[in-house]
Amino acid sequence: MNNDTGIRPFRVAVPRSDLDDLADRLARTRWPRELPDTGWDRGVPLGHLRDLAAYWADGFDWPAREAELNAIPQFTTVIDGQDVHFLHVRSPEPDALPLILTHGWPSSPYEFTDVIGPLTDPRAHGGDPADAFHVVIPSLPGYGFSTPVRERGWGNLFRVAGAWAELMSRLGYERYAAQGTDVGSGVAGLLAMVDAERVVGVHLTGVSASMPFGPPIALDGLSAADRARAERFNAFQADGLGYLHLQATRPRTIGYALNDSPVGQLAWITEKFAEWTDPAVTLPEEAVGRDRLLVCASVFWFTGAGSSSAHAVYEGMRVYREMAARQADGAGGGGEGGHGTGRSAPPTGVAVFAADNAIRSVMDPDGRIEHWSEFDRGGHFPAMETPGLLVDDVRSFLRRHR
Secondary structure (H helix, E strand, O other), X not given: OOOOOOOEEXXXXXXXXXXXXXXXXXXXXXXXXXXXXXXXXXOOOHHHHHHHHHHHHOOOOXXXXXXXHHOOOEEEEEEOOXXXXXXXXXXXXXXXXXXXXXXXXXXXXXXHHHHHHHHHOHHHHOOOHHHOEEEEEEOOOOOOOOOOOOOOOXXXXXXXXXXXXHHHHHOOOOOEEEEEEOHXXXXXXXXXXXXXXXXXXXXXXXXXXXXXXXXXXXXXXXXHHHHHHHHHHHHHHHHOOHHHHHHHHOHHHHHHHXXXXXXXXXXXXXXXXXXXXXXXXXXXXXXXXXXXXXXXXXXXXXXXXXXXXXXXXXXXXXXXHHHHHHHHOOOOOOOOOXXXXXXXXXXXXXXXXXXXXXXXXXHOOOOOOOEEEEOOOOOOOHHHHOHHHHHHHHHHHHHHHO
C-alpha cells in the first residue's frame, strides 16, 4: 500500500490516443430503434442523444476544455492507500476561511468551477472581502481523477469524511467549513461528526426530503410548496429509482456498459441532468450548457469512473441500510450534542432549489437547522445552474461563524 503523504501538483492530460478512441467508438455506435410516440419518461430520446453524441464527436473541443480545467490549481495525495485528486485555490485575503466542497453523483469537482472565483476573491467579484474562502474541492474516491480504486470500502462516506479531515490537516487548515451537494452533502454532514472540533459550519444542498428507499411522505398538514416537494419525492420513489437500484445492487453489470460505450455513459448522465435540473427548463443543456454537460461525461469516460462510482454507490447504500436497520432495532444513534462525542455539533445550513424536494418539517422537526433558504429556480447542480445564489447563501450562513 502506498503510504506517501506528499502533495503533488496535477494536470489533466488526456492522451491523443484516448481522444481518437472516443471518436472511433462514437462513430461506431450501434443505435437502437426508437419506439414511436415516446418521450423522456422512458429515458433519453434517441434523437436528442444522437445530436448530443454528434456534437461530442465533432464540435466539442476537449483540448480547450482541458486547458480551462488546468487553469485551476490541482493536486493529488495518497490517503489511506487511495489516490485523492483535489482542486485547491487559496484566497488573496489573509483572513479567508478554509472551505471544503464535495460534489455528488454524477459529477466531479469541476461542477464548482463558476463559484471558485467569487468564493476565493469576493473583492474582485463585487463582494465583501470579509467573506473570502480558501477552497479545497476533492474528487470522491472512484470519481474523476481519484481513480483507480484498488480496494473495497471507499463508498463508505464515514471513511471519505475521515479522509477529508486528513486532507485539511495536510493542507495546514485547523479550522474550516464544509459544503456538499448530493452524496457530497452526506460527506459534509459526516465531517461534522468525525471532525467536530475543527468544522465551524456545514452547508448542504441537494439533500432529500427522506431516504430514497424509505416510506412515502405523508401529505397531510404540509404547505402548498412542501406538498409539491413531497409529491415530487413520492413520484421519484415510485418511478425514478431505477438507476439507484441497479448501481446499489449490480454495479459490476452496469459498469461493463458504462466503461465500454461512451454513448451509454452519456445517456446515463444526461438522463439525471434532465430529471434533476431546474424544472422550468426544457432540456438539461439549457440548465448547465452543452459543453459543461460534456465535460462531466468526458471526465467520467476518460477516467473510467462510470464503473467505479457505481461501486461506490453500492457500498454507500450497504452502509445506509445497515444504519437504518440498527436504528429500527433501537441500536443506532450516538446521542445529541456532537453525535456522542461530548462536543457540540457544528451549525448546519441548507439551501433548497426549485428542483429539490427537501422539506424542513420532515428533515428538521425540532428546528435544529440554523439556516434554511428556499429558491424558486435552480436544481440539483446549483454550482453550475445558479452559482450566484449558491455563493450568496454560503456567504450568508458562514458569515456569523468565521
